[in-house]
Every structure is written in structure tokens, then in C-alpha cells.
Amino acid sequence: MANIVPDSFKTDLLGGVFDFDSGGSTFKLALYTSLAAFSTATTAYITTNEVSSSGTNYTAGGNTLTNNGVAISSNIAYVDFADLTFSSVTLTAVGALIYKDTTNEAVLVLDFGGSKTATNGDFVIQFPTADSSNAIIRLGDA
Secondary structure, three states, X not given: OOOEOOHHHHHHHHOOOOOXXXXXXXXXXXXXXXXXXXXXOOOXXXXXXXXXXXXXXXXXXXXXXXXXXXXXXXXXXXXXXXXXXXEEEEEEEEEEEEEEOOOOEEEEEEEEEEEEEXXXXXXXXXXXXXXXXXXXXXXXXX
């Protein structure tokens, strides 16, 4: 499986539902043990297969992302988030969902390419370089 951009995100983005500017919408990232429940038809945050609260220090719904805002380079607009750390956790995840906090609207499903584990340590989501070729969300001429 690869990352999934839900169809609802595409239409809601053009409909003005999301504000990725700094100080705009608040986004969260939740972790999952399986991505089987996700597809392009996904519209919102779900609890199915979310990392269990039996994993220490993980709270259902995940953590809030720090949005570094929107930039443009080489005719590509892109969004950057600061790396996110789940501190002192014991968990295993295969992927994550970025979603809008206030309305739970899905933005992006991330596939980690396999199980990633932290045992009584930090689980870090490291976002790619914030530029027109690598940023996690990009829009423009390819």
C-alpha cells in the first residue's frame, strides 16, 4: 500500500474547508496498527485499528501537528509540518492519518511501509524536507 489522498480531501480543499496557513486549521496525526480500513473513500478520522491505549502514553486521536504554513517554489505550493514525537511510548504502528482536528475530516493516510515500533521510548514522525519536490503535501504542475 502507498500513501492515500482521500477524494473528500481533494474536493474539500477546493471548497475552502482546510486552511493550511500558519494559524489556520489545527491538524492531528493518529497512529494505526493496520491501514485496511482506509481508501480514497475515507472521509474522516476513525478509531478502527488505531494504536491501542494499552500502548503507554498514546492517547486516542493522536497528537496535534505544528503547521509550518504554506510556501511556493518552482510553481509548486506545499505544506510543511514540524516533526512529531510521541514521547515515552510503547507501541507498534504501520501508518497514520492526518486529519482536521475540529471536524475530523481526513487529509492524508501515511503508509510507513511496514511495522515501526517504540518500546518505552520516543516514536518520531519525521516529515520530508519542506520543498517543492519533497514536502508531504504538494500541489502544482508536475
